[in-house]
Amino acid sequence: MAVAVAVLLWLQWHNRQQPAPVDPNDVPWIGLPNSGMDATQPPIRQILFFGSRGEGWNNQRDSLAYQCGEDSPSNNIQERYVAYVGSHWGKFRKVALDVHGDAIDVSVQTDSNLFVLPPFPDTSRADPPPYFPSTHVSKTRAEIEPIRVAWNDAELWHSPQSGNAFSCHDSAPLFLEACVNGKYAARFRNCDASIVNSTSKLWHAINDLLPPPPKPEWRDAAGNPIPENQPN
Secondary structure, eight states: HHHHHHHHHHHHHHHSOOOOOOOTTTSOOOOOOTTOOOOTTTHHHHHHHTTTTTSSSGGGGGGGHHTTTTOOOOOOOOOEEEEEEEESSSOOOEEEEEEETEEEEEEEEEEOGGGGGGSOOTTTTOOOOEEEEOOOEEEEGGGGGHHHHHHIIIIIISSSGGGGGOEEEEEEEEEEEEETTTTEEEEEEOOGGHHHHHHHHHHHHHHHHHHOOOOOBOOOTTSSHHHHHHHO
16 A cells, blocks of 8 residues: 555646646747847848838837837737748739737738838828738638748748848838837848749649739728719
8 A cells, every 4th residue: 555655645746847848829829030039230130120110100009119119008919920932923912920829810811001012101191091901711720831931941031131132122012020029120132143932832732722812902081981983
């Protein structure tokens, strides 16, 4: 009897020494770039300015760069990834992915605001801007694993930011953002022959695994849709 009690006590002690199993859904889906966000580097300061335009030109407070880590009751961002992907044929996608364990809430929209080239639009004008409605869908990690793999590419996401990307406008642009536990990171890749294939893989993974976005609309100052072919 004493031996059995001793064995039981030893087993209880042994089990307490073993680390708890890691839940794969508790770790970041992609995580932040290995090369970091050192703001002493000019390209990083450039990308922070670039990221502040992420939601268009009207309100920088709507950008992920501003919201990430903001101490606000309305801020519920825990793990969010945003990709602005362009193709050589003038097509653009904005894809936002909010990670909640194994579930990932995804929104997809047609967008080109981030890739507008100088001269930049005059935001003081009263002309109504285009409205880009979104398609929303929920996916599991396994269902969109090819997107994670393509995004997590060493050259696309983890290598340092190059300043050359900001002085070139004749390629298929790619802007990637992440907010993970209040920490923001981004990478802009453009006009770099070494990442053409990697960018193409991400573009195709997004278009193959996610639904297409709705068509852009025009809305008046009150937010009402403006019908196409409306008479002047």
